[in-house]
């Protein structure tokens with residue numbers, strides 16, 4: 001079974017120089033729109049921001065909606081604990097992202113692009129604006145009607161959720177909206193909007209440059225291409241690595257672990273904790289072809305060795321969620337508080353161990369009743385930590 | 396017109412007076428005043444013709460838009476998991492000892508405020524902190540003392 005995982009392979013697309021962006025942009029907007037969309041669809045690129053929606057389809061849907069105004073938004077809110085790749089992309093190859101936004105605008109019929117940059121990355125605003133100036137100058141030169149501006153966030157993880165991000169752009173509290181309607185129909189200013197993660201946009205540049213096949217040839221069915229991984233925790237080589245999708249977690253740990261890896265958190269606080277005994281049956285990719293457990297991820301990989309307490313880990317995550325919950329819906333607002341209070345009570349012996357089962361039920365309820373992905377995904381880390389390290393929660 | 400009012404008018408001239416201008420204006424005020432006083436929020440609501448409650452409600456949503464009085468330099472130490480594993484507590488201790496303040500407090504001279512924050516996106520170089528917008532990574536207590544030493548030399 002395990003042979004269906006791919007071997008861990010480093011690739012180098014994203015950070016290859018973006019000096020040919022003028023050529024790529026000019027070449028792309030001379031192609032028929034349908035052809036560009038087909039190229040993206042056949043690459044099978046999926047969103048790299050976490051949810052994994054097919055990018056070609058997203059652009060296609062927005063292109064088909066009739067509207068006088070449409071928008072292209074680059075989600076650079078990067079707030080998931082353990083994720084730091086988007087910052088590196090915007091630092092090293094900003095023109096790829098800008099070019100991708102413009103090509104997207106050309107395809108869907110949007111004239112305005114916005115980069116929503118998290119407040120923590122304020123230092124990027126100036127260099128990015130310099131790149132935008134040069135970029136805009138070139139767009140004018142080739143008669144492409146497309147502008148990009150930066151909008152700064154102000155320290156709120158939830159604003160990375162697409163509809164909360166629109167609210168924030170509109171000058172309001174970053175409280176997620178009900179879905180549907182989806183952004184491709186009604187997004188920023190209630191207009192059709194394409195919103196993509198920084199890395200997703202950078203991948204489309206690769207696809208427009210080399211063609212879909214080069215991308216598609218990497219990875220396995222349903223999990224094509226490469227992905228940037230932000231690697232931190234107990235590892236001798238923390239950093240950002242571009243890897244082919246579909247590798248097994250044991251290969252990953254062989255490469256990046258410190259020899260004593262006890263567990264890996266895949267996908268940040270809203271992702272899953274995988275204990276050592278499940279490394280071999282876990283693959284990194286989207287559900288589908290991969291055998292065993294497949295875990296998609298925004299790319300956050302945190303390694304923990306045997307000196308780490310999984311109770312502390314869960315406590316830290318729950319505090320994060322309790323603080324970052326927008327508080328709009330009860331299951332999430334109260335649920336996060338109660339989960340945190342609950343594990344503390346069990347740890348102190350104020351509640352008996354079976355109380356953990358009640359908390360698991362609560363997290364499951366949140367999964368079904370919370371309004372947005374934040375509240376819905378608390379159960380991921382909660383259940384995977386409690387179920388795999390139950391004794392650490394109690395003693 | 397006092398200086399706060401002038402600043403708000405200037406920010407509104409720059410960013411516009413629609414609801415969408417609210418966040419950039421709030422950010423601009425924090426940039427200069429270090430925080431959003433009640434007075435500044437009321438002034439902004441008048442300038443943009445918004446209910447003060449809307450301005451207050453929006454401002455208080457965002458953790459970087461402080462509405463308590465803050466020092467000139469706000470130190471934000473990351474407390475999320477990677478930094479917490481890599482010695483965030485020693486960093487906090489070094490800061491507390493040097494500045495004689497606790498989390499949530501401001502030095503009497505109004506130079507520094509100390510708060511904790513969530514993941515700053517530098518986990519591979521943990522522990523990390525930001526002072527206003529400047530990022531510092533791979534911190535040690537010695538390094539922190541040096542950095543704060545430099546900030547002590549800056550004009551208030």
Ligand SMILES: Cc1cc2nc3c(=O)[nH]c(=O)nc-3n(C[C@H](O)[C@H](O)[C@H](O)COP(=O)(O)O)c2cc1C
Nearest residue numbers: 047048049075077078079160161162196197200373
């Ligand atoms: C709580 C929460 C936080 C999110 N934060 C981010 C983020 O920081 N960056 C991002 O690209 N997507 C984030 N997302 C996902 C976005 O809602 C959206 O799916 C994504 O930007 C779409 O882009 P993609 O298809 O290119 O991945 C977040 C989702 C949730 C529920």
Ligand code: SF4
Nearest residue numbers: 326328329332372375
């Ligand atoms: S699930 Fe949480 S973050 Fe999402 S809308 Fe509800 S309260 Fe807000």
Ligand code: FES
Nearest residue numbers: 473478515517518
């Ligand atoms: S956990 Fe501190 S920077 Fe990410």
